[in-house]
Amino acid sequence: MPGQASPHVLSSIPLAPDPAHRLGIGRSAEVFADAPGRVLKLFVEGSDPEAIAAEFRAARLAHGQGLPAPRAHAVVAHGARTGILFDRVEGRSLLRHCGMRPDRVMLGFRSLALLQRRIHARSGAGLPDQRAVLREGIVRARISEGARTAALARLERLPGGEALCHGDLHPENVLVTPGGWRVVDWQKAVAGHPAADAARTAMLIRFGRVVDGPRAAATAAPLRALVAFWYTLCYRRGPGPRVGLADIRAWTLPVAAARLAGRIAENEDALRAEVERLAAEAA
Numbered sequence: 001m002p003g004q005a006s007p008h009v010l011s012s013i014p015l016a017p018d019p020a021h022r023l024g025i026g027r028s029a030e031v032f033a034d035a036p037g038r039v040l041k042l043f044v045e046g047s048d049p050e051a052i053a054a055e056f057r058a059a060r061l062a063h064g065q066g067l068p069a070p071r072a073h074a075v076v077a078h079g080a081r082t083g084i085l086f087d088r089v090e091g092r093s094l095l096r097h098c099g100m101r102p103d104r105v106m107l108g109f110r111s112l113a114l115l116q117r118r119i120h121a122r123s124g125a126g127l128p129d130q131r132a133v134l135r136e137g138i139v140r141a142r143i144s145e146g147a148r149t150a151a152l153a154r155l156e157r158l159p160g161g162e163a164l165c166h167g168d169l170h171p172e173n174v175l176v177t178p179g180g181w182r183v184v185d186w187q188k189a190v191a192g193h194p195a196a197d198a199a200r201t202a203m204l205i206r207f208g209r210v211v212d213g214p215r216a217a218a219t220a221a222p223l224r225a226l227v228a229f230w231y232t233l234c235y236r237r238g239p240g241p242r243v244g245l246a247d248i249r250a251w252t253l254p255v256a257a258a259r260l261a262g263r264i265a266e267n268e269d270a271l272r273a274e275v276e277r278l279a280a281e282a283a
Contacts, residue, residue: 017042017078027263034085038073042083051187052082058127058189059086062164065122068115068182089184091177098171108171109205109227113234115181116169116201120194121240124164130192131160133167137258143272147279151257154282158193158250165190165197170204195243198235199251202228203259207267207274221270253278 017040021033028047034040043052052075062069073085094112098104138151166173167188175182206228236243256275264271 029083033088037088039086039088040076040083041086042078042081045080047082049082052084054128054189055185055187056084058186059084061124061126062119062122062183062186062189065164067119067122067164068180069186070182070184089175089177089182091175091182093172094174094176094181095171097176105227106230109231110234111181112169112171112174112201113231114238115174115183116166116198116235117194117238117240119166119169119183120163120197122164124162124189124191127164127189127191129160130165130167130190130196131155131158133188133190134196134254134258137261138254140261141257141275142260142268143257143275144279146283147257147276150279150282151254151275154250155254158196158254161193161196162191163194163197165192165194167197167200168204169197169201170208193251194241195247196251196255198232198243199248199255200259201235202232202248203252203256203271205231207271253282 017030017032022030023033023039024031027044029041029043032040032042056072056075059069059072063071070086070089073087076083076085094108098108134155135152138148138155141148141151143151166183166186167190168185169183173183173185175184206224208224232245232248236245236248253275256271256278260268260272260275
């Protein structure tokens with residue numbers, strides 16, 4: 001970006017993204033095919049430059065420590081928009097890979113838990129502090145003042161850490177490719193405690209989409225709860241330092257509360273009700 005001296009940052013590129021080359025679009029960015037083997041993740045105008053830089057740093061940190069993250073090459077500017085050049089990854093999301101097949105759900109989420117254990121075995125040194133990020137989110141969360149007070153009080157009693165935490169690991173941020181799994185969207189990565197990151201993934205599974213298709217609506221809530229339980233069990237039994245169920249549960253209130261500071265596509269009311277319930281239990 002302008003004014004930065006990093007050799008991986010370009011001030012501008014002669015690029016005019018062709019809509020015909022667009023591979024995907026989300027709330028915060030579009031993804032375009034770029035040079036052979038690369039893609040450009042072009043963020044919407046007005047995106048926070050520091051958030052983009054944070055994703056670049058985190059993706060490079062993960063890739064540099066041998067994790068299955070696409071290599072980030074450079075931060076680039078195109079007019080009023082900023083983007084990141086990544087290696088291209090061909091695949092479909094874990095969400096779509098699992099679909100409504102119970103066998104794929106069981107195996108897929110077990111593998112997701114083991115992959116998260118691999119991530120947590122790496123260092124997050126240099127990334128934002130997890131507890132500070134959660135504290136800021138809780139302060140801005142759309143919850144009652146009583147729940148806010150309870151979440152902040154709980155957070156202050158929990159330990160910090162230096163483990164690499166993805167911060168947003170869920171089935172749509174994992175791509176299943178012929179060469180193995182790839183983890184994308186490292187924008188929320190932090191240095192912190194593994195149990196907090198596991199709690200966030202369990203919360204995202206429980207209050208987000210796990211299955212897709214017309215049959216999903218009637219069974220979505222109980223299925224999400226079941227899959228979140230299975231994922232948590234697999235994570236606890238995975239290799240690495242012991243993380244108990246009590247450790248993960250202790251982080252659920254502050255993690256879920258902080259989630260309500262951001263944009264939520266669905267299930268916000270259900271998540272808020274869970275936060276209020278947990279806060280009442282903590283009182």
